[in-house]
């Protein structure tokens with residue numbers, strides 16, 4: 001395993017320590033969240049009792065293979081703890097997410113969670129968000145027009161593709177990757193983008209993380225709490 005993968009795993013396993021019996025746990029998506037799901041599957045074999053909700057079909061499939069039980073969203077009001085990855089984390093713990101296309105479900109689950117632990121390797125930590133193109137989920141109808149509107153906010157848009165085909169999210173929508181460069185006022189941009197008809201949600205996660213755990217390539221882990 002390379003150092004970066006090891007860093008992701010270390011952060012994920014640290015985060016999994018915050019999961020306790022009886023919790024409803026939100027399972028994130030991506031190559032870092034993968035390690036949390038693996039760890040929880042292992043702990044369940046040793047007696048841990050939790051119920052899960054997932055932020056993507058991919059994570060749900062993996063968790064089911066590991067025999068992690070699920071609870072329907074209709075039966076819960078709140079989620080105790082969600083553990084998820086991120087594409088960028090800034091000084092104020094604002095995030096860019098959606099590199100894997102799961103941002104909408106991730107945001108729904110994050111917003112319904114009492115705690116959101118973000119896990120990442122150190123390459124994701126930035127001073128200002130925006131080097132990673134911001135993923136925006138849009139409906140298929142009139143997507144060309146929505147791309148123009150997005151571009152009018154000062155970004156270069158790229159409709160996400162997957163093997164020659166347009167990438168389709170778990171919700172049947174497209175993803176546009178918007179290269180803004182440095183984002184100065186993430187909160188304002190978040191609100192403005194979501195006002196565009198055709199935009200379902202964008203990958204800016206403002207003020208949602210309650211803890212950030214960063215794994216470094218030298219094997220150390222940094223755990224940051226909100227004061």
Ligand SMILES: O=C[C@H](O)[C@H](O)[C@H](O)COP(=O)(O)O
Nearest residue numbers: 030031032098099100101102
């Ligand atoms: O849509 C995907 C999610 O937002 C992921 O959590 C994010 O892209 C980070 O993924 P990874 O841990 O694979 O870098």
